[in-house]
Amino acid sequence: MQVHLKACVVKRTEIKYLLERTDFGADVNVKGWVRTKRGSKNVAFIALNDGSTIKNVQIVVEINEEAEKMLERVHTGAALSVDGVLTESLGSGQKVEVHAKNIEVLGEANPDEYPLQPKKHSLEFLREKAYLRYRTSTFSAIARVRHAMIFAVHNFFNERNFYNIHTPIITGSDAEGAGEMFQVTTLNMENVPKTDDGKVDYKKDFFGKSANLTVSGQLEGELAALALSKIYTFGPTFRAENSNTTRHLAEFWMIEPEVAFYDLDDNMDLAEDILKYVIRYALEHCMDDLQFLSKRQQDEEKNKKADERSMELIEKLQFVLAEDFVRLPYTEAIRILMNSKPNKKKRFQYVIEGWGADLQSEHERYLVEKHFKRPVILTDYPASIKAFYMKQNEDGKTVRAMDVLFPQIGEIIGGSQREEDYDKLYSRIKALDIPESSMWWYLETRKFGSVPHSGFGLGFERLILFLTGMTNIRDVIPFPRTPQNLEF
């Protein structure tokens, strides 16, 4: 029976496409979730959204006895299937609307229990309702931008003959050098097997040794790059740092290109290229969502003083596209900072005393937001404050590192040219007490056909922060994992 009925039912049109149609008078079907309902004696209006676009479609319902009964079941959050006629709108807010002939309530939403209302909710409140926050304009817009950026990243690399490599998520290496790791085990934590000398007997664990979640795909990425020339990874990354900030997650996504025969200048070119490529992609494909997010940001900041407000979102993105990033050696940065007003007047919490100081985020922000007023790539840091695998400069003091610093976000990319010389790399590993047993395979690549190569890590959520104008990284990933927080 159902089969017969379906044959004469009009196929669903997604709202994104329905709003572009001009064949007025056509029978259409739309399905979605109710954002608002408002009505008078003779006619009711339902704003329906199906996530295909930030925009809603207006459903017009002529009131009669049957419709009145049905409308009693329609509240914000309810799911509807609407059969009706595509009509040129009489109202001023939209070009097209659907005059309902039949509305099926697919799923009710009890207004006493449904927490979302057609009004502004705080981001903190929505974070506690993360399982429903896709239903809001802000979070659906972020989700669509996030998707577009995933797609753009793969596009960028594919167009340039990079190969995507799936580096392992579970790693046996416990010294990747990028942070605290989450341990992976199948051992019974209530009764952990011990060796004779009282230590945990990892021989009895799943892999026969201790295992962790990856903090970076870089080391494995390098192995691939030293055969395939140009590779990138784009995967989940796990850091067990007790970081409580608006820009750190315990589980986040990172893009890590690694390229043979690239020096640091090539590496910086690549970093600047990909950032500009994906920003351009967002402007070309996500304008509706960006405009909404721009308004949201301006609304959020309306109580701030004029000089504390952010640059308008779309203007900011276009500005970054138009400007070359500043490329500045660490030594120069120190000179600028030491001569800066806040340093001389001791306004910095950490006053720069001289060369060798680690730059605090207040210093990075000064360079990016006050001094240069555009993205800055800092290079050639002191070896002492950077990772073991970075290529040592001839001055014996600095390494070929680069950090790309963005306004508000801070470090969006961290990378370097890698040390390709076996002896220099080996002595760094020894000097830093990194166990050779976990690093021997990495060292092997420097024995056989070693070449200069470079790469970096781009924090995907930090990129989304920049693109959406959001200020808390917990709002640009669907289900954020942070210390003491593993809900949903």
Next chain:
RNA sequence: GCCUCCAUAGCUCAGUUGGUUAGAGCAUCUGACUGUUAAUCAGAGGGUCCUAGGUUCAAGUCCUGGUGGAGGCGCCA
């Protein structure tokens, strides 16, 4: 890990030097309205003032512990 701040209706928030019956807007419900745009107008219901103690004649307000949340710093992407 360190420092600072916050918790009042379903949501967002006000609540004076501690003082009588804790308020507003939105949401919900009822009614009005011939096309609204987070509709509007009139009315109604809705409170363990986070929690456990303490100070006081008297605590939403002051003090201490706990819980939950936010921001800054560090680590970094």
